[in-house]
Amino acid sequence: MPDLTQRLDRAFNPKTVAVVGDKRAMGYMWLHSMKAFTGKLYSVQIDPAEIPGIEALEVPNYASLAEIPDDIDYVICAVPRPVAARIIADCAKKNVGAVSLFTSGFAETETEEGIEAQRQVTEIARENDLLLIGPNCMGIHNRRLGVRHSPDQDHGDAGNVGFISQSGTHCINFSLIGATHGIKCSKTVSFGNAVLLDAPDYIDYLAQDAETDVIAIYIEGTRDGPRLLRSLKAAAARKPVVVWRGGTNTAGSRAVYSHTASLAAAPEVWSAAMRQAGVIETDDLDETIDAVKALVYCKPATGKRMGLVAMTGGQSVVITDAFEREGMDVPLLTPASYEKLASFFNIIGGSYRNPLDAGGTIGMGFVPGNLKKLFEILDDDENVDAIAMEVSGTFIARRLRDNPSMMDGLLDILSEQRERSAKPFLAVTHPSHVEDVMADVRRKLLDRGVAAFTSFHAAARALSRTTAYWARRDGA
Amino acid sequence: MPDLTQRLDRAFNPKTVAVVGDKRAMGYMWLHSMKAFTGKLYSVQIDPAEIPGIEALEVPNYASLAEIPDDIDYVICAVPRPVAARIIADCAKKNVGAVSLFTSGFAETETEEGIEAQRQVTEIARENDLLLIGPNCMGIHNRRLGVRHSPDQDHGDAGNVGFISQSGTHCINFSLIGATHGIKCSKTVSFGNAVLLDAPDYIDYLAQDAETDVIAIYIEGTRDGPRLLRSLKAAAARKPVVVWRGGTNTAGSRAVYSHTASLAAAPEVWSAAMRQAGVIETDDLDETIDAVKALVYCKPATGKRMGLVAMTGGQSVVITDAFEREGMDVPLLTPASYEKLASFFNIIGGSYRNPLDAGGTIGMGFVPGNLKKLFEILDDDENVDAIAMEVSGTFIARRLRDNPSMMDGLLDILSEQRERSAKPFLAVTHPSHVEDVMADVRRKLLDRGVAAFTSFHAAARALSRTTAYWARRDGA
Numbered sequence: 001m002p003d004l005t006q007r008l009d010r011a012f013n014p015k016t017v018a019v020v021g022d023k024r025a026m027g028y029m030w031l032h033s034m035k036a037f038t039g040k041l042y043s044v045q046i047d048p049a050e051i052p053g054i055e056a057l058e059v060p061n062y063a064s065l066a067e068i069p070d071d072i073d074y075v076i077c078a079v080p081r082p083v084a085a086r087i088i089a090d091c092a093k094k095n096v097g098a099v100s101l102f103t104s105g106f107a108e109t110e111t112e113e114g115i116e117a118q119r120q121v122t123e124i125a126r127e128n129d130l131l132l133i134g135p136n137c138m139g140i141h142n143r144r145l146g147v148r149h150s151p152d153q154d155h156g157d158a159g160n161v162g163f164i165s166q167s168g169t170h171c172i173n174f175s176l177i178g179a180t181h182g183i184k185c186s187k188t189v190s191f192g193n194a195v196l197l198d199a200p201d202y203i204d205y206l207a208q209d210a211e212t213d214v215i216a217i218y219i220e221g222t223r224d225g226p227r228l229l230r231s232l233k234a235a236a237a238r239k240p241v242v243v244w245r246g247g248t249n250t251a252g253s254r255a256v257y258s259h260t261a262s263l264a265a266a267p268e269v270w271s272a273a274m275r276q277a278g279v280i281e282t283d284d285l286d287e288t289i290d291a292v293k294a295l296v297y298c299k300p301a302t303g304k305r306m307g308l309v310a311m312t313g314g315q316s317v318v319i320t321d322a323f324e325r326e327g328m329d330v331p332l333l334t335p336a337s338y339e340k341l342a343s344f345f346n347i348i349g350g351s352y353r354n355p356l357d358a359g360g361t362i363g364m365g366f367v368p369g370n371l372k373k374l375f376e377i378l379d380d381d382e383n384v385d386a387i388a389m390e391v392s393g394t395f396i397a398r399r400l401r402d403n404p405s406m407m408d409g410l411l412d413i414l415s416e417q418r419e420r421s422a423k424p425f426l427a428v429t430h431p432s433h434v435e436d437v438m439a440d441v442r443r444k445l446l447d448r449g450v451a452a453f454t455s456f457h458a459a460a461r462a463l464s465r466t467t468a469y470w471a472r473r474d475g476a
Numbered sequence: 477m478p479d480l481t482q483r484l485d486r487a488f489n490p491k492t493v494a495v496v497g498d499k500r501a502m503g504y505m506w507l508h509s510m511k512a513f514t515g516k517l518y519s520v521q522i523d524p525a526e527i528p529g530i531e532a533l534e535v536p537n538y539a540s541l542a543e544i545p546d547d548i549d550y551v552i553c554a555v556p557r558p559v560a561a562r563i564i565a566d567c568a569k570k571n572v573g574a575v576s577l578f579t580s581g582f583a584e585t586e587t588e589e590g591i592e593a594q595r596q597v598t599e600i601a602r603e604n605d606l607l608l609i610g611p612n613c614m615g616i617h618n619r620r621l622g623v624r625h626s627p628d629q630d631h632g633d634a635g636n637v638g639f640i641s642q643s644g645t646h647c648i649n650f651s652l653i654g655a656t657h658g659i660k661c662s663k664t665v666s667f668g669n670a671v672l673l674d675a676p677d678y679i680d681y682l683a684q685d686a687e688t689d690v691i692a693i694y695i696e697g698t699r700d701g702p703r704l705l706r707s708l709k710a711a712a713a714r715k716p717v718v719v720w721r722g723g724t725n726t727a728g729s730r731a732v733y734s735h736t737a738s739l740a741a742a743p744e745v746w747s748a749a750m751r752q753a754g755v756i757e758t759d760d761l762d763e764t765i766d767a768v769k770a771l772v773y774c775k776p777a778t779g780k781r782m783g784l785v786a787m788t789g790g791q792s793v794v795i796t797d798a799f800e801r802e803g804m805d806v807p808l809l810t811p812a813s814y815e816k817l818a819s820f821f822n823i824i825g826g827s828y829r830n831p832l833d834a835g836g837t838i839g840m841g842f843v844p845g846n847l848k849k850l851f852e853i854l855d856d857d858e859n860v861d862a863i864a865m866e867v868s869g870t871f872i873a874r875r876l877r878d879n880p881s882m883m884d885g886l887l888d889i890l891s892e893q894r895e896r897s898a899k900p901f902l903a904v905t906h907p908s909h910v911e912d913v914m915a916d917v918r919r920k921l922l923d924r925g926v927a928a929f930t931s932f933h934a935a936a937r938a939l940s941r942t943t944a945y946w947a948r949r950d951g952a
Contacts, residue, residue: 108789150870152870152874152909165790167788167789167793169788169869170790170794172870176870176908176909177907177908179909180907218790220793247796247797248797248800248801283933284797284798284932285794312643312644312645313584313643314643314645314646314694314722315645317696317722317723318646318722320723321723321724321760324724325724325759351584351585351586393649394628394649394652398628432652432653433652433655455760455762457759457762
């Protein structure tokens with residue numbers, strides 16, 4: 001019998017997938033989601049009214065799993081609840097790699113029937129040593145292989161971020177909204193009610209997965225707190241782990257936690273445990289995406305001293321506020337740096353102590369030579385650990401919109417800086433009144449490998465958290 | 477001699493404006509900004525090379541202020557620093573209503589020449605009792621009259637939000653970016669180095685301005701802390717005041733504060749003073765815009781008990797987290813409400829204790845009847861003080877994009893709810909992977925008077941702050 005890692009590896013990298021119970025009323029959502037799958041796709045559906053629709057999608061349909069003339073690595077089961085137990089039994093007989101039970105209406109409804117139905121499928125899976133994901137979940141997504149939760153997800157090229165989610169919504173949102181922030185997922189899993197496989201199983205798997213450089217997690221609770229902490233700690237020793245906990249403060253979640261007694265519910269206790277595990281803690285989807293973005297796009301660094309560049313005096317003040325509020329420092333530069341800056345910096349309307357108010361020096365058309373000089377000075381300065389720059393503002397937004405060659409020139413300089421420098425580099429592209437422009441700049445910067453954030457606060461918070469992660473790991 | 481309020485009223489509502497020193501190198505930015513001005517616009521420029529460009533804009537040009545055959549209510553002075561003192565003297569002689577000194581290079585450069593030049597213009601203005609705004613500022617913006625800082629600003633219709641800013645950038649950003657969030661400014665002023673008129677003067681003026689319902693402020697420091705607090709307190713007793721302080725934590729600002737001894741620099745001391753003054757404190761532009769949005773669009777309420785509606789179970793958890801984290805409560809509804817809900821709520825995949833996971837009940841096409849019923853139940857429920865609803869998600873975003881009549885139907889229901897209910901109502905339109913759709917929904921909702929926020933966190937924070945403001949005012 002292969003170990004759990006090998007068995008999950010088969011499920012996360014399937015060569016054959018069967019969808020059981022997809023139907024017109026759901027828009028054949030699973031078959032549509034799987035249409036880019038690189039392996040062999042099968043359907044199981046016995047309702048004669050549904051079969052023509054499935055055949056129109058050119059997916060071979062069978063009356064049962066047993067009849068499929070192939071081994072099945074991964075099953076997506078979307079049948080009505082009363083049929084679920086039978087299909088789970090069929091999966092066991094067929095010896096499939098794993099099954100995701102999309103079907104909902106189990107213990108989460110808090111009804112007697114739901115709890116009893118959950119007990120049944122759990123028992124069948126446990127007795128047969130079947131890998132059961134869920135129920136009440138979206139299951140596995142593998143970008144490279146085109147195993148998807150939604151036809152809107154990208155596929156084909158490999159990603160490097162793994163996402164493990166108790167919620168299907170957050171799992172899809174992380175990959176889809178994350179993609180608009182330059183994040184490509186390697187593998188994700190929505191695991192729902194977690195009757196057999198639980199968060200630690202997926203964490204252990206992604207910790208050893210060579211394709212996954214960063215792990216992010218959405219979790220509401222677990223049956224075995226100490227095991228969760230062990231898995232998080234082991235994973236975080238190998239690669240960065242970001243943990244977003246849902247239900248932190250709700251009366252409902254407090255009740256859940258006091259019943260299971262697995263991990264105390266109080267937010268302070270949870271945070272202390274997360275610190276001990278060495279993971280990065282976040283509070284919502286946006287914070288999770290920002291932290292992952294910093295991990296993927298910024299070079300790792302452990303120092304807190306920022307070199308800051310803004311385009312006006314007002315923004316110089318608030319970019320400094322944002323980084324200091326998140327526990328970063330904004331020190332004076334070395335005398336050597338000030339000598340170099342004095343030779344070309346336009347002091348009228350532009351202080352250059354740090355932050356550098358560079359509007360007058362590089363603002364009018366992003367004078368490329370001056371911007372490069374600025375970056376070189378900050379790179380060479382031993383008082384500076386990381387560099388962040390404002391690339392927004394009403395004036396800049398208009399110029400970039402009206403002047404494509406200026407846009408290209410700016411992108412070139414920023415991506416060269418990102419390549420050349422060993423220090424983390426962050427660009428801030430706050431939405432301006434010309435909203436589309438800054439979203440466009442953000443996407444183009446991310447395409448070129450530059451970490452672009454939508455606000456000073458988001459950039460500062462993400463860098464502060466990732467810096468703390470690398471510092472902790474270095475110290476361990 | 478009229479009092480300061482009357483004099484500022486003349487400057488903020490000018491019938492005649494003169495721009496001194498605009499030029500081609502600046503793209504004639506001031507004359508372009510003023511092209512929609514409803515009153516009479518004049519230019520003063522003696523450089524023969526500049527005059528044809530000004531005449532091409534059809535603005536009458538004169539060699540001096542004295543030669544303009546009209547009284548001047550408001551002067552924008554954009555001359556080089558060495559000429560500034562002479563123009564300020566001319567303004568005094570002409571008895572103009574007020575002058576904004578856009579020119580920079582004064583004390584903010586921390587050079588001897590800059591400080592001396594500032595001393596000169598200050599002395600001339602003080603001796604002649606001239607209303608001097610700045611220097612190093614953008615001066616006055618009056619949306620209704622087309623007195624603008626930028627041609628990108630809207631004009632013509634009246635707004636109801638006043639903005640007072642030590643920084644020109646934040647002044648323009650608040651009005652331009654605020655406009656994309658449904659905020660219309662009545663009057664704004666960027667006051668720069670504040671050598672004569674200081675923040676309290678503008679606060680006192682907008683506190684009594686009938687056009688201004690809400691005041692927001694960006695401030696870095698003041699010469700007279702007690703006077704600032706008195707003005708804030710008096711203003712906040714009449715209308716909501718939002719204060720964003722820049723330079724909270726920076727070494728630089730700490731130094732400034734310890735020199736002027738006007739108001740202690742420590743963030744805790746500042747916050748305590750702001751609480752005492754009864755204003756809403758914010759930390760950046762986004763928070764300021766969100767708080768103002770809640771003040772303008774949400775009905776005032778003092779209770780903290782939320783009725784929450786989300787479209788999936790995962791989002792139900794995080795919308796609850798967001799509001800509880802900001803100090804709001806998410807109570808159980810009354811038994812009467814649960815009876816009514818039980819009659820039509822789709823329990824499979826949808827809990828309805830509070831938050832209401834309404835995806836299965838209204839999600840598929842936003843079933844209008846069900847959504848109305850939900851709102852009516854929450855409106856009638858005596859345990860609920862305010863209502864917030866998720867209007868985003870990958871599924872919804874796609875549906876709204878592909879189905880304009882669904883979009884219209886949804887907008888109708890939400891704006892009816894906003895009209896009908898006495899409880900504050902907030903919609904959350906988080907960016908989805910279909911980014912443009914949700915920005916479009918946000919703008920359309922705001923157009924119809926519905927407070928739409930870009931994240932659960934933003935909505936929760938804004939409502940928590942404004943609720944505290946109304947509660948304080950009620951208690952006073």
